[in-house]
Amino acid sequence: GAVVSQHPSWVICKSGTSVKIECRSLDFQATTMFWYRQFPKQSLMLMATSNEGSKATYEQGVEKDKFLINHASLTLSTLTVTSAHPEDSSFYICSADRGGSKNIQYFGAGTRLSVL
Amino acid sequence: SQKIEQNSEALNIQEGKTATLTCNYTNYSPAYLQWYRQDPGRGPVFLLLIRENEKEKRKERLKVTFDTTLKQSLFHITASQPADSATYLCALDMRYNKLIFGAGTRLAVHP
Numbered sequence: 001g002a003v004v005s006q007h008p009s010w011v012i013c014k015s016g017t018s019v020k021i022e023c024r025s026l027d028f029q030a031t032t033m034f035w036y037r038q039f040p041k042q043s044l045m046l047m048a049t050s051n052e053g054s055k056a057t058y059e060q061g062v063e064k065d066k067f068l069i070n071h072a073s074l075t076l077s078t079l080t081v082t083s084a085h086p087e088d089s090s091f092y093i094c095s096a097d098r099g100g101s102k103n104i105q106y107f108g109a110g111t112r113l114s115v116l
Numbered sequence: 117s118q119k120i121e122q123n124s125e126a127l128n129i130q131e132g133k134t135a136t137l138t139c140n141y142t143n144y145s146p147a148y149l150q151w152y153r154q155d156p157g158r159g160p161v162f163l164l165l166i167r168e169n170e171k172e173k174r175k176e177r178l179k180v181t182f183d184t185t186l187k188q189s190l191f192h193i194t195a196s197q198p199a200d201s202a203t204y205l206c207a208l209d210m211r212y213n214k215l216i217f218g219a220g221t222r223l224a225v226h227p
Contacts, residue, residue, distance in 0.1 A: 044205070
């Protein structure tokens, strides 16, 4: 149990275009979903925390107009990278928390974004 | 701010030996400390969680210790196998529903 699906796994886009990444919890309802960014050989950097039906909470330094997060239901959250530029190229990973006292997070497989 | 240190150098060990990975943190102790495994190009997978009032936790060939005095957690894999080769991340749960991750230590188990 606790499977999180993330799509697409890999995307290449032109500079200036927008890219949407989906994150779904397949067999549980996620009280909270998280979006991370990871550079090679570096730790996961939390970008934002989203709860269903409310606005996402962004970490300091993350542009909310650049990285739009929509948490439409208890099983789906989307991250849209708007007007992407080459510096946005990275590995984006979502995770979901099924609630309870232990904040165990279940991760998607990640999305490799390359902006040309 | 809270900092987490994991050995950035890869750990190379022989199959069958015990691998020991270290996670050190600064400032205040977390409510929980978690360990995840991450394979190249994949998302992390949860392995073990240990509470601040627990000294040790085991799961099959895995063992985690937590010393809040030293501000350190050790992660052990006994009877290691080549399939255990991956990057292992420690994460601190600071009680406000967010995890802070270390950069991870890459483990390579050689036949």
